[in-house]
Amino acid sequence: GIQVEQSPPDLILQEGANSTLRCNFSDSVNNLQWFHQNPWGQLINLFYIPSGTKQNGRLSATTVATERYSLLYISSSQTTDSGVYFCAVELADSWGKLQFGAGTQVVVTP
Amino acid sequence: DTAVSQTPKYLVTQMGNDKSIKCEQNLGHDTMYWYKQDSKKFLKIMFSYNNKELIINETVPNRFSPKSPDKAHLNLHINSLELGDSAVYFCASSRQGRYGYTFGSGTRLTVV
Numbered sequence: 001g002i003q004v005e006q007s008p009p010d011l012i013l014q015e016g017a018n019s020t021l022r023c024n025f026s027d028s029v030n031n032l033q034w035f036h037q038n039p040w041g042q043l044i045n046l047f048y049i050p051s052g053t054k055q056n057g058r059l060s061a062t063t064v065a066t067e068r069y070s071l072l073y074i075s076s077s078q079t080t081d082s083g084v085y086f087c088a089v090e091l092a093d094s095w096g097k098l099q100f101g102a103g104t105q106v107v108v109t110p
Numbered sequence: 111d112t113a114v115s116q117t118p119k120y121l122v123t124q125m126g127n128d129k130s131i132k133c134e135q136n137l138g139h140d141t142m143y144w145y146k147q148d149s150k151k152f153l154k155i156m157f158s159y160n161n162k163e164l165i166i167n168e169t170v171p172n173r174f175s176p177k178s179p180d181k182a183h184l185n186l187h188i189n190s191l192e193l194g195d196s197a198v199y200f201c202a203s204s205r206q207g208r209y210g211y212t213f214g215s216g217t218r219l220t221v222v
Binding site (some may be wrong): 033035037041042043044045047084086088092093095096097098101102103 | 141143150151152154155158160165166171195198200202204206209210212214215216218
């Protein structure tokens, strides 16, 4: 099956710092999504990004499908950015089934 | 207004019992899912329904049975609960092939 690898596994940031999270995948995909799981366990969809670049406030994401990777940028991090960031990919003809990476645990300190 | 709502939020039960988790979405999505998140936070799909029809059934024990009475509801019934069933179960929905998922807030199941 497809492999979805996220790096780094853990990240500690001081408030105000910028960071980049990476997601590599081993096969062609239909789409890619980024999620944030906050410390209370809620999973929030950040981006639906099969290719190209999108921005949402201090967050932006870029997917280069031909090279099988995606990047999530966090700028001017805040303590509310803490949590686990998941990348998930959907294969063609998989009826929306998402294959998740193991996540990047982010801790933003004041 | 909650877009995808799951009940209950917490469930503590003894081994051998039968329990159900309910899920409802008001987004007009045509596809609903059950995912299981284990103690290491790994998320894996269990089932998916599209317009009330089962379309994905991963290798899940027969003790787990999903039911979709209509396209806005997807319930999960678990028979003869085992210790290894302890996990967080997430319901989600999407519009097939077009948009991202919306997840419910999860049900933390603890089997003792």
